Amino acid sequence: MATTTTTTPPQAPSYPNQVTGMYILARALRLLGIDAMYGLVGIPVTDFAYLVQEEGIRFVGFRHEQQAGMAAATHGYLTRTPGVLLTVSSLGFLNGLTATANATVNCYPMIQISGSSEREPIDLNQGNYEALDQLSIAKPLVKAAYRVNRPEDIPTALVRAYRSAISGRPGGVYLDITTPCLGAVMDKAEADKLFFTPVDMCPSMPPAPEAVDRAMELIAGAKKPVILIGKGAAYACVEGQLKELVEKTGIPYLPMSMAKGVLPDGGPLSALSCRSTVMSQADVVVLAGARLNWLLSRGHGKWSPDTKFVQLDIAPEEIDCNRPIAAPVIGDLTSILNAMIERLPDYKMSMDPQWVPSLQAETKTKAVKFAERLDAAKSASPMNHWTALGAIKPVMDANPDVILVNEGANTLDDTRDTLEMTMPRHRIDCATWAIMGMGMGSAIGAAVATGKSVVAIEGDSAFGFSGMDFSTICRFKLPVTVVIFNNGGIYNGIGVNLSNNGDPAPTTLDVNARYDKLGEAFGAKSYYVTTPEELSAALTEAIASKAPAMIDVQLAADSGKESGHIGYLNPESLQHITV
Numbered sequence: 157m158a159t160t161t162t163t164t165p166p167q168a169p170s171y172p173n174q175v176t177g178m179y180i181l182a183r184a185l186r187l188l189g190i191d192a193m194y195g196l197v198g199i200p201v202t203d204f205a206y207l208v209q210e211e212g213i214r215f216v217g218f219r220h221e222q223q224a225g226m227a228a229a230t231h232g233y234l235t236r237t238p239g240v241l242l243t244v245s246s247l248g249f250l251n252g253l254t255a256t257a258n259a260t261v262n263c264y265p266m267i268q269i270s271g272s273s274e275r276e277p278i279d280l281n282q283g284n285y286e287a288l289d290q291l292s293i294a295k296p297l298v299k300a301a302y303r304v305n306r307p308e309d310i311p312t313a314l315v316r317a318y319r320s321a322i323s324g325r326p327g328g329v330y331l332d333i334t335t336p337c338l339g340a341v342m343d344k345a346e347a348d349k350l351f352f353t354p355v356d357m358c359p360s361m362p363p364a365p366e367a368v369d370r371a372m373e374l375i376a377g378a379k380k381p382v383i384l385i386g387k388g389a390a391y392a393c394v395e396g397q398l399k400e401l402v403e404k405t406g407i408p409y410l411p412m413s414m415a416k417g418v419l420p421d422g423g424p425l426s427a428l429s430c431r432s433t434v435m436s437q438a439d440v441v442v443l444a445g446a447r448l449n450w451l452l453s454r455g456h457g458k459w460s461p462d463t464k465f466v467q468l469d470i471a472p473e474e475i476d477c478n479r480p481i482a483a484p485v486i487g488d489l490t491s492i493l494n495a496m497i498e499r500l501p502d503y504k505m506s507m508d509p510q511w512v513p514s515l516q517a518e519t520k521t522k523a524v525k526f527a528e529r530l531d532a533a534k535s536a537s538p539m540n541h542w543t544a545l546g547a548i549k550p551v552m553d554a555n556p557d558v559i560l561v562n563e564g565a566n567t568l569d570d571t572r573d574t575l576e577m578t579m580p581r582h583r584i585d586c587a588t589w590a591i592m593g594m595g596m597g598s599a600i601g602a603a604v605a606t607g608k609s610v611v612a613i614e615g616d617s618a619f620g621f622s623g624m625d626f627s628t629i630c631r632f633k634l635p636v637t638v639v640i641f642n643n644g645g646i647y648n649g650i651g652v653n654l655s656n657n658g659d660p661a662p663t664t665l666d667v668n669a670r671y672d673k674l675g676e677a678f679g680a681k682s683y684y685v686t687t688p689e690e691l692s693a694a695l696t697e698a699i700a701s702k703a704p705a706m707i708d709v710q711l712a713a714d715s716g717k718e719s720g721h722i723g724y725l726n727p728e729s730l731q732h733i734t735v
C-alpha cells in the first residue's frame with residue numbers, strides 16, 4: 157500500500173506567540189488590500205478560509221471551483237486588482253484552473269491559490285491523498301506559477317503573484333501552497349517581520365515618443381480612420397481619454413463586445429452597426445486594447461488588404477500577430493492616450509468629410525431595420541429570442557447602471573445586438589474563448605466587486621454549466637437577476653436524433669423545464685413568463701428588489717440557429733436537420 161505519512165508532522169501552534177503558514181497567508185492577503193476571496197474549501201485549506209474571514213476578507217464560498225474562478229476573474233477585470241480563488245488539491249485545483257486559464261486568455265488578473273499535498277509522495281507517485289503535480293500542470297496555462305514550501309516565503313510569494321497578475325498584460329497566476337507549509341509553525345514575532353509594503357505594484361509604462369509620433373502621423377493622414385475599442389481599454393479605464401480623442405479628432409469608433417459602453421453605443425460617432433463597412437473600407441484602424449484574433453476575421457468581416465493598423469497595447473509580443481502593424485505603440489493605455497492627446501495640436505486631420513456621415517446614414521438605416529425586426533417579433537407566441545429581447549430592452553435602458561452578464565449562442569449574439577450599453581465595464585460575456593459556464597460566477601464576482609445590481613441573460617444550455625451556483629447568489633443575498641432563455645436546447649430545441657432510438661438529439665435539452673422552480677428551491681423570487689408583458693414586468697420588479705431573482709423565459713423550441721452568428725466555424729454543417 158502506498159505510504160501516506162506526513163514528512164513534517166503537524167505541530168499545533170501555541171497562540172498567541174506562534175502562528176501557522178495559513179495565518180501568514182491570510183494576513184499577507186489583507187495587508188495587500190485583498191477584500192474578497194472566492195473558493196470552495198476542504199483539506200487542506202478549510203481552516204485557512206476561516207482565518208481569511210477573521211482577517212475581515214469577504215469569503216464567498218461556491219458550489220463549484222470553476223464558478224469561484226470565474227468570479228475571481230471578473231472581480232479582477234472590474235477592479236484592476238487580482239481576484240483571488242481558493243481551491244483544494246487535485247480535482248478542486250483542476251476545476252478552478254479552467255477559470256484561471258480562461259482569465260489568462262482574456263487578460264483578466266487573478267490569483268488561484270491552491271493547497272497541494274506534500275512534495276515527496278507526489279514526486280515518488282506514492283498515491284498520497286489528492287496528490288497531483290499541480291505546479292507542472294498549471295504552468296502552461298497561466299501567466300506565472302509559483303510554489304511556496306516554507307512559511308517564511310509566503311509574503312514574498314504573494315507579492316510576486318500579485319505583480320505577475322496585474323503588471324504588463326494581466327492574466328491568471330497560480331500559487332501552489334503545500335500542506336506542510338500551510339500548517340508550519342513560526343514564532344509570531346518572526347512572522348511579523350516578514351510583511352512588507354510593496355512599492356508601485358502596477359507601474360505606468362509610458363510609450364516611446366517616436367512610436368507616438370509615428371502613430372499620430374498615420375492617423376492624421378487617414379481618410380477613413382476608425383478607433384477599434386477592445387476590452388483592454390475597458391480594463392484600463394481610459395474612457396475619459398478615448399472620449400477626448402474621439403471628440404477632438406472626430407474619428408468614429410467601433411467597440412468589441414465587452415468594450416460596448418466604454419464610449420456610448422448610441423453616440424454620434426459610434427460605428428457599432430457598421431462593422432463590415434469599417435472592416436472593408438477603413439484605411440487606418442487604431443486598435444485600442446483589442447487583438448486582431450478570430451473575432452476580427454472570417455465570418456466577423458474581412459479587412460481590406462490596404463488597411464493600415466495602429467496598435468496601442470501593453471504587450472509587445474502581440475504586434476504583427478496576424479497582420480503587419482504599421483504603427484505599434486507599446487505602453488499602458490492611459491499613458492499612450494495621454495501622449496497622443498498631448499501631441500494632437502501638432503497634427504491636422506485629413507479625414508474624408510463624407511466618412512462619418514456615411515457611417516451615420518448606415519447606422520440610421522440599420523436602426524430602422526432592427527426596430528422593425530423587434531416589432532415583428534412582438535406578437536410571436538411562444539416568444540422567440542427577439543420577442544424576449546424587445547421586452548427586456550426598455551427595462552435595461554431604464555437601468556443603465558446594471559451590469560449585464562451574457563452567455564449562450566443565439567442568446568449571446570442577439571442580446572449583444574439588442575442591448576445598448578452606455579457605461580464602461582457593464583458588459584461581461586464569454587469573451588475570447590466563447591466558453592459557456594461563466595454566468596453565475598461572473599455575476600457573483602461583478603456584484604461582490606462593485607456592489608451594483610447584475611442581470612445575467614443566459615441560454616438554457618449556458619446556464620446549465622454554472623446553474624448550481626445560483627444558490628451562492630441566494631446565500632449571499634446578492635442583487636442578481638438571472639434570466640434564462642429556454643428554447644430547450646443548445647442553439648434550439650428541435651434537433652433530430654439520426655438513429656431514431658428515442659434518445660434526445662445532441663443539442664436537445666428540455667424546453668418544458670421550469671427553471672423558476674430551481675430559483676424557488678433556494679428562496680429566490682422566481683418568475684415563469686410566457687409573454688413580453690410578463691417578462692418586462694418581472695424584470696422591472698426583480699431589478700428593483702435588489703435581491704436574488706430567477707426568470708424562466710419560455711421560448712419556442714425552434715427559436716435560434718446552430719451556433720448563433722458563428723455557424724461558419726463548424727467543420728461540417730447539418731443545417732438541414734436543425735434550423
Ligand code: ADP
Nearest residue numbers: 325386387388392412445446447469470488489
Ligand atoms: P477584445 O476581445 O475586446 O478585442 P482582447 O482581450 O482581445 O480584447 O485584447 C485586449 C488587449 O488589451 C490585449 O492585447 C492586452 O495586452 C491589452 N491590454 C490590457 N490591459 C492593457 C493596458 N492597461 N494598457 C494597454 N493594453 C492593455
Ligand code: TZD
Nearest residue numbers: 564565566567591592615616617618645646647
Ligand atoms: N462547452 C463549453 C465550455 N463552451 C462552449 N462554447 C461549448 C461547450 C459549445 N457551445 C457553444 O459554443 S454555445 C453553447 C454551447 C454548448 C450553448 C448554446 O445554447 P444556449 O443558447 O441554450 O446557451 P441558445 O440561445 O439556445 O443559442
Ligand code: MG
Nearest residue numbers: 615616617645
Ligand atoms: Mg438554448
